[in-house]
Amino acid sequence: MLAQLISISSIERPYVALGLEGSANKFGAGIIRHDPDGSTHVLSNVRHTYITPPGEGFQPRDTALHHREWALTVINEALKKAVVSMHDIDCICFTKGPGMGAPLVSVALVARTLSLLYRKPLVGVNHCVGHIEMGRQITGTQNPVVLYVSGGNTQVIAYSQQCYRIFGETLDIAVGNCLDRFARVINLSNDPSPGYNIEQEAKKGKRLLPLPYATKGMDVSLSGILTSIEAYTADKRFRPDGPSAEDGEDIITPQDLCFSLQETVFAMLVEITERAMAHIGSRDALIVGGVGCNERLQEMMGIMSRERGGNVFATDERFCIDNGIMIAQAGLLSFRMGFETPLAKSTCTQR
Amino acid sequence: MATTPETQWHTVTIRIPFASDKDADIAKQVIDVDREMQPDVVKRTLSVEGSELVATFTTLTVRLARLTTNAFLENVDLVVRTIGEFGEDAARVPAPP
Numbered sequence: 001m002l003a004q005l006i007s008i009s010s011i012e013r014p015y016v017a018l019g020l021e022g023s024a025n026k027f028g029a030g031i032i033r034h035d036p037d038g039s040t041h042v043l044s045n046v047r048h049t050y051i052t053p054p055g056e057g058f059q060p061r062d063t064a065l066h067h068r069e070w071a072l073t074v075i076n077e078a079l080k081k082a083v084v085s086m087h088d089i090d091c092i093c094f095t096k097g098p099g100m101g102a103p104l105v106s107v108a109l110v111a112r113t114l115s116l117l118y119r120k121p122l123v124g125v126n127h128c129v130g131h132i133e134m135g136r137q138i139t140g141t142q143n144p145v146v147l148y149v150s151g152g153n154t155q156v157i158a159y160s161q162q163c164y165r166i167f168g169e170t171l172d173i174a175v176g177n178c179l180d181r182f183a184r185v186i187n188l189s190n191d192p193s194p195g196y197n198i199e200q201e202a203k204k205g206k207r208l209l210p211l212p213y214a215t216k217g218m219d220v221s222l223s224g225i226l227t228s229i230e231a232y233t234a235d236k237r238f239r240p241d242g243p244s245a246e247d248g249e250d251i252i253t254p255q256d257l258c259f260s261l262q263e264t265v266f267a268m269l270v271e272i273t274e275r276a277m278a279h280i281g282s283r284d285a286l287i288v289g290g291v292g293c294n295e296r297l298q299e300m301m302g303i304m305s306r307e308r309g310g311n312v313f314a315t316d317e318r319f320c321i322d323n324g325i326m327i328a329q330a331g332l333l334s335f336r337m338g339f340e341t342p343l344a345k346s347t348c349t350q351r
Numbered sequence: 352m353a354t355t356p357e358t359q360w361h362t363v364t365i366r367i368p369f370a371s372d373k374d375a376d377i378a379k380q381v382i383d384v385d386r387e388m389q390p391d392v393v394k395r396t397l398s399v400e401g402s403e404l405v406a407t408f409t410t411l412t413v414r415l416a417r418l419t420t421n422a423f424l425e426n427v428d429l430v431v432r433t434i435g436e437f438g439e440d441a442a443r444v445p446a447p448p
Contacts, residue, residue: 087445112381113433117441
């Protein structure tokens with residue numbers, strides 16, 4: 001009885017939602033359609049990324065300027081690709097938070113203006129829920145333990161009694177932040193993303209260097225690892241440009257550091273995910289968030305899940321890295337549950 | 352600082368003309384949602400007079416007046432560009448499906 005009361009109602013016609021995302025350095029617009037037969041269709045998913053020069057991170061103000069400059073172009077492209085008019089849309093979904101304040105507000109201004117122009121309801125979406133709902137939709141997994149890993153978040157989550165509950169998380173910095181900041185230390189490019197370039201460099205690494213390993217229960221600590229891996233770049237054996245002819249065996253390359261960093265932090269993430277799986281009795285793991293498209297992390301998580309008789313589920317960069325379609329998906333689901341965000345409540349929250 | 356009486360604060364009034372009363376009203380509603388970051392040192396009032404958006408800022412320091420005005424104009428710019436891009440299409444009555 002209870003399950004019937006709270007399950008999503010079936011629809012008598014197709015529903016279409018526009019999703020706008022801009023909580024970090026990507027601006028995304030996506031259009032999704034839910035059909036009466038229960039199927040979901042991604043009509044378009046357009047994204048533009050603000051890429052900073054090597055060695056630099058993205059600052060809130062510059063990121064907000066990027067979103068302001070690109071918002072209309074990206075939205076128009078999403079509409080064009082989906083062959084949908086704004087008039088056909090049932091609700092406008094936007095990221096309410098968490099994220100960087102200035103970029104979030106820029107996107108909210110556009111969402112509100114569109115909402116008033118076309119008299120369409122607004123739906124504010126929690127960024128984390130967007131990631132999880134999209135991951136579940138794409139992979140079709142039932143009751144997984146979710147590992148949410150991105151530039152701003154590192155959490156182990158499971159669904160229980162109508163709520164996503166956090167079982168474990170980082171005690172300091174996010175794993176994506178750890179990787180991105182190390183990419184800056186060794187001057188890797190931010191194009192297409194620092195994490196992608198670390199992954200490529202790590203494939204060429206030969207040495208696993210000792211690093212701290214800091215898990216506690218279902219939590220992890222990463223900032224000390226970042227300090228330790230940075231310290232290796234000041235080591236006498238470190239060769240920033242790779243090995244040269246007169247070097248012996250005992251040298252450290254940037255590739256070795258990328259490899260060691262990935263192996264260590266991913267092992268920690270797999271460990272806390274496994275602990276959560278054992279705790280709630282789930283066999284499957286779902287990886288969402290920007291770091292989730294790292295194939296080495298997916299591979300390591302897959303080994304662990306299979307040993308437990310389950311599977312790992314993950315998506316590629318289109319749905320893992322911040323995008324508009326996940327906001328549309330989560331927003332349309334809550335809209336169908338009768339949820340709307342009144343204009344006066346359409347503010348943003350950084351946390 | 353807090354001892355400066357509010358009557359001696361700096362005041363800036365900006366009148367922004369829009370193409371129509373409706374557009375001015377949309378801009379007011381959209382921008383009014385977000386509160387000022389430092390409400391104890393920046394007072395903001397927005398109103399619509401005909402097709403003009405009238406913004407008045409009362410701030411403790413000249414610097415705050417400049418920062419607040421800049422941020423406001425940037426927001427107006429984004430709203431105006433959004434209306435410019437979609438306003439005409441939104442006003443069009445959609446063909447029945």
